[in-house]
Amino acid sequence: MTALLSLAGVTAYYGAIQALKGVDVEVNEGEIVTLIGANGAGKSTLMMTICGSPRARDGRITYDGQDITQLPTHLIMRRDIAQSPEGRRIFPRMSVYENLLMGAHGRPAAEASETMEQVFGLFPRLRERRLQRGGTLSGGEQQMLAIGRALMSRPRLLLLDEPSLGLAPLVVRQIFGAIRELNRTTGLTVLLVEQNAFQALRLAHRGYVLVNGAITMAGTGADLLARPEIRAAYLEGGH
Ligand SMILES: Nc1ncnc2c1ncn2[C@@H]1O[C@H](COP(=O)(O)OP(=O)(O)O)[C@@H](O)[C@H]1O
Ligand SMILES: [Mg+2]
Structure with a gap:
């Protein structure tokens, strides 16, 4: 199966600062995939790079079989991709x-x-x-x-950047419940960027962990939730 969205070896920079250091991420049709990571890890940058700003310097971003790496933002957004920014x-x-x-x-x-x-x-x-x-x-x-x-x-692909930010746990559960429902009933594909690792991994089919601009772990939501290093870094140690 080819992924609906795929990033391969993607790097991105702000001036001389490298924010993404060769990222590989795949999102299959009908999946909820989450990207978790601490503040400053590069989560928003990854989401914005998909949309073409900042632009990927190396690597390749493909969507629905087409290379969109160099496509202008307005043309990327026209390809059934919608974004809810941070x-x-x-x-x-x-x-x-x-x-x-x-x-x-x-x-x-x-x-x-x-x-x-x-x-x-x-x-x-x-x-x-x-x-x-x-x-x-x-x-x-x-x-x-x-x-x-x-x-x-x-959209066919929905990009969500930290929808839980600053919200009470009950409200977060309502919003994540709605995303799950939408995915289940319409098959909408979702890429969810979150600092709230616990709720995000419970919601997602699969997840990636981003540390300092690089993916360090990947797996199913359940698999990542069970890993001691995830528990220590993102669940028990705070958020
Ligand atoms: N517009 C910008 N100019 C310069 N540096 C930026 C800019 N936006 C983000 N950064 C830097 O890039 C890194 C990743 O930021 P960001 O993608 O916002 O992380 P996250 O969303 O995971 O909190 C951080 O070190 C941040 O300071
Ligand atoms: Mg962010």
């Missing part, structure tokens, strides 16, 4: 409804309202608050909105 960048002065519509730009209106119904089904809270301004939502609701907006483009 820090839930919603439009604070726009309503929930308007925020969601922004994610559907270019899609026919009928399709957008159908997709919005699916998003509301997944996050009923957003339906209740559809006329409320994004900036007045709670942190958890803003995260739901950020994910919902990404889903509005009907």
Whole structure:
């Protein structure tokens, strides 16, 4: 089986600083794959490199059989890939409804309202608050909105950067439960970047550990959760 998304030997730099040191990651169709690692490990950089900014200096990124390594960002995002970046960048002065519509730009209106119904089904809270301004939502609701907006483009691959950041455990469980449900019912492929290793590994089919810009471990979620070195570094020692 060829992977839907594959990174092979990918490096990325900020000026002279090397943030990714030859990363190999594969995401198969229908999988939830998580990339865990401490703050500063390069998780966001990896996600942004997939989207073309910063650009991979070495190595190759392929998506759906096509080499996208040198493709401009807007063309990468047009290939059924949606991203919910770190820090839930919603439009604070726009309503929930308007925020969601922004994610559907270019899609026919009928399709957008159908997709919005699916998003509301997944996050009923957003339906209740559809006329409320994004900036007045709670942190958890803003995260739901950020994910919902990404889903509005009907992606085949969803990239999520730290959706659990700063949220209470109960809210994290709600959001991860929704991601699981979406994956189970629609087969959506998800690459989830997380510092919250415990919840992420419980959710994901497979995981990778990123340390200082390099992958140090890979395995199924259950396998990684059981490893003593993971427990010591990411589970019992904090987050
Ligand atoms: N825009 C930037 N300019 C320079 N260095 C950066 C920039 N963004 C991130 N870095 C550095 O790259 C490394 C990886 O950062 P990042 O990918 O944000 O890590 P993570 O998401 O795992 O916390 C860190 O050392 C960080 O300081
Ligand atoms: Mg980050």
